[in-house]
Amino acid sequence: MACRPWLAQPGRAEALIALLWVHVFRYVALQIFAAQREGFPISIDGATEIVIGDVFGAIIAMTAIMLLRRRIHAGVALCWILVFETVGDTVLNIRGGIEEHLMGAATGVVWMILVFFVPAIVVSTGLLAWQLVARRHETIEGTRELGAAEPRLREQLP
Numbered sequence: 001m002a003c004r005p006w007l008a009q010p011g012r013a014e015a016l017i018a019l020l021w022v023h024v025f026r027y028v029a030l031q032i033f034a035a036q037r038e039g040f041p042i043s044i045d046g047a048t049e050i051v052i053g054d055v056f057g058a059i060i061a062m063t064a065i066m067l068l069r070r071r072i073h074a075g076v077a078l079c080w081i082l083v084f085e086t087v088g089d090t091v092l093n094i095r096g097g098i099e100e101h102l103m104g105a106a107t108g109v110v111w112m113i114l115v116f117f118v119p120a121i122v123v124s125t126g127l128l129a130w131q132l133v134a135r136r137h138e139t140i141e142g143t144r145e146l147g148a149a150e151p152r153l154r155e156q157l158p
Helices: 012-037 044-069 074-099 108-134 151-156
Strands: none
Touching: 012 044, 012 074, 012 108, 044 074, 074 108
16 A cells, blocks of 8 residues: 555545634634633734634635535635635734734633644645645546546546
């Protein structure tokens, strides 16, 4: 058995769904309001910006999962939207953290989210973009779309 990355083994939809599940839990950003009450020095505008971006990302991810499970191609479009939304949200959150001097102020649950969950989101987003590009010729049903330049592959199919 050849050694292959796990994401290369399932069909396109299943690989995308696996990566999307990390984003479904982005609603954990709602915890920022409790942290703010406990002394985390973030402004209400900064906290609201974080929550809106992350909850919106969680909704996009869950919707994309539902569409991909039903093999509806709009799920792939939502994956692209999620990639761009997450990149924008991450840049805005980093900028806001720098402006509000929050780097190093995180403790407790906020620290755990920043150290473990945020990197998982970033890695998942990169892998999601990679899967979207690398498997763009594969249908969400898991078969490869054959172009005119691939007549030998067409002959080999049953």
